[in-house]
Amino acid sequence: MQPPPSPVIPSSGEHDPRATRDRILDAAETLFAERGFDGVAVRDIAARVGLNAASLYNHFPGKQALYEAVLERGLAPLLALVGRIAERGAATEDADQIIATLMAQLGHTPQLPRLIQHEAVRGAENLSQLARRFIRPLFVQGTAAMKQSPDTRHWPESELPLVIAGFMHLLFGHFAMAPLLADVLDEDPLSPEVLARQTRFLQKLTRLLVTPPPKDPKE
């Protein structure tokens, strides 16, 4: 089951100037994103940093704490971003901008969405915090914005959360499933080109969402 260990990033010099703590977080982020919490051995993280497993415990009190630190570090900028978007009182016109920003940010740390997805699929346990701190505001503010915007007012209120959720699925899904998509697409889903294309796709979709739907003959 164990995939072959991702190649050790050799510390260029004898003593990497970058704080060991950060290098540990990097290694942990990569591995946790790849295999999930249970799939990663502390020893593997250590090895990736070129450390003895015991040394990790000089920097983090345990595996769980390390995991949470990784989530924390990864989520912070995302939270800030969402916060800033919310503050600005997102008008529909900004939608394109918001999407571009989010995609750019996620594209910058493509492991993060995968990490989050791992957490999300696993369910509540560790996630509840994450849900309350990250997902929840995203939902609350998203629905609020859609309710106020004249363009989206034609969506029934009960559907709004599904729209938001859908956007999350689309946003995160692209990154989280990247290895899978790579198998099917001809290109690397994380390449700048594909990312740009996906951004444009999401923007187009948004624009469609504000279009009043054509009368459904069945309804």
Add this chain to the structure above:
Amino acid sequence: MQPPPSPVIPSSGEHDPRATRDRILDAAETLFAERGFDGVAVRDIAARVGLNAASLYNHFPGKQALYEAVLERGLAPLLALVGRIAERGAATEDADQIIATLMAQLGHTPQLPRLIQHEAVRGAENLSQLARRFIRPLFVQGTAAMKQSPDTRHWPESELPLVIAGFMHLLFGHFAMAPLLADVLDEDPLSPEVLARQTRFLQKLTRLLVTPPPKDPKE
């Protein structure tokens, strides 16, 4: 980290008439869906069936094999469904029908999407088979259908795979993230009502997709 063990399904009678093999598969499906491959101990699966861990080996050659059997069993009807859809040469008018069918099918085995998502996030390794056998046809036939349909011909060919992928994210995401969404929505995402609503939402979205996008002033 260990979530509280899901309640044992007590075998109603002394000797459950249902084949032990199936009961094992059920238990394994549930647990693998909840915690992923690495998060589940063979012992837990056995316990859930009321068996000794050693007994599992009378029915499956090992954990990995059991896992694959679970995937196999879960995927088969889905593959069949997708196959049938493809055969019929999906016309756009059937879109509503297709979505309804898929949602119904997935809603019937809500653990399956979660299982797949687990696999998908984890990446290539175990998945490659699955990718080739399930995801790939879905993509190939999906793009083919969209390319031929007059309604969707206005989508640039390079974007078609992203549309398909997006649909997958939306479809699976709703189920896979159910525990997470439950925390944020007021309702159970797997309840018939919400499932119906999500179905309608996806159908509406599809209809939007075939609408030629309004001229973007920026473009």
Add this chain to the structure above:
Amino acid sequence: MQPPPSPVIPSSGEHDPRATRDRILDAAETLFAERGFDGVAVRDIAARVGLNAASLYNHFPGKQALYEAVLERGLAPLLALVGRIAERGAATEDADQIIATLMAQLGHTPQLPRLIQHEAVRGAENLSQLARRFIRPLFVQGTAAMKQSPDTRHWPESELPLVIAGFMHLLFGHFAMAPLLADVLDEDPLSPEVLARQTRFLQKLTRLLVTPPPKDPKE
């Protein structure tokens, strides 16, 4: 620090008929008595039984539980003995008999006093149970007996617990300190002869205790 591992008792035959559980308890008793809880590695216990450490966990849920089982098993007969003595309403004339019985019993399982002493010195934690279940009744009934007996009535009530405690120290001390005494005496403190001598000594001491003390010139 680690004393050389006590010699493995080779299982005479290929498969010792005695229940493995008991053999584990025996080994654990010996080692815990020798080195105390913290001084014993589960692996050592297992090795002494000729088992892999993991196998222990088929019989006991953990080290602590094994430890408690050892105490339990060792204490039960002692508790029963003390109970029986108490029931009979110990008259002073029986003192000799009681002492002899206790010494015989302890001499039969000389590791037990050492184990208890280990526990006692370590203090409250694990002991509290033991204290309440074993030591306490011993004290309560001991003091009750002394208070009623005409021979010991001349002891001030406040001193009675000290007398009882003293007896415990003498009783257990002889066994618990056996290795130390062996270094100083010329003989093995656990040999029948020395045990007999110690029994007689304690009996003599008891007889002295019932003797009204000579008037102390200083008092």
Add this chain to the structure above:
Amino acid sequence: MQPPPSPVIPSSGEHDPRATRDRILDAAETLFAERGFDGVAVRDIAARVGLNAASLYNHFPGKQALYEAVLERGLAPLLALVGRIAERGAATEDADQIIATLMAQLGHTPQLPRLIQHEAVRGAENLSQLARRFIRPLFVQGTAAMKQSPDTRHWPESELPLVIAGFMHLLFGHFAMAPLLADVLDEDPLSPEVLARQTRFLQKLTRLLVTPPPKDPKE
């Protein structure tokens, strides 16, 4: 198993004038007395002094050495005391005095007896030195004294070591078992009152020992 860490003694000022070495010894003495050698981590000792574990190695070459230094420091006054008693050629009349002195001394450093008891129960290994340097002279001179004293001459020579050993058990036991006794007595065994009472009890016992035993009908 780990008892809650004994409260750190905060160094009142910024730089405790008392030699660090002594503060380490104090902390070590306390912890070793509480939990025994194996139950104490170097880190715990260091923490109790407000030091990094590594710093201990500036003062002691290792855990074992620190342990021995603790024993050494604690035993020295006791050895001196016993030596002085022996020199004076202990006459029986002094017995009260000797007991009082010993009790006073031990009451002053109540951790020491516990430490010794830990060592004693653990058996020979580390102890042999201790035995030869401390216990042995105590025995030799004790027996010598009793043999010469006219009051105790009625004790058979073979019983004398048992008498001495018994006294040790009584003396040390009271301190070593203090936590246990506290659970059973209503009072703190180390309080001045109880210590005084125990002293008086031991003195009374000594006086009884010199009383020729009443003729035992059974003998």
Add this chain to the structure above:
DNA sequence: GATGAATGAGGATTCATTCAT
């Protein structure tokens, strides 16, 4: 003297798997 960081050696415990019954 003090310390943060590193580490090899263990230590308890879990796990997937095997096998005799």
Add this chain to the structure above:
DNA sequence: AATGAATGAATCCTCATTCAT
């Protein structure tokens, strides 16, 4: 078909100790 017992390999973590700063 089921199971109790056994086990080698891991897994997380602790520990005593070292060393450069």
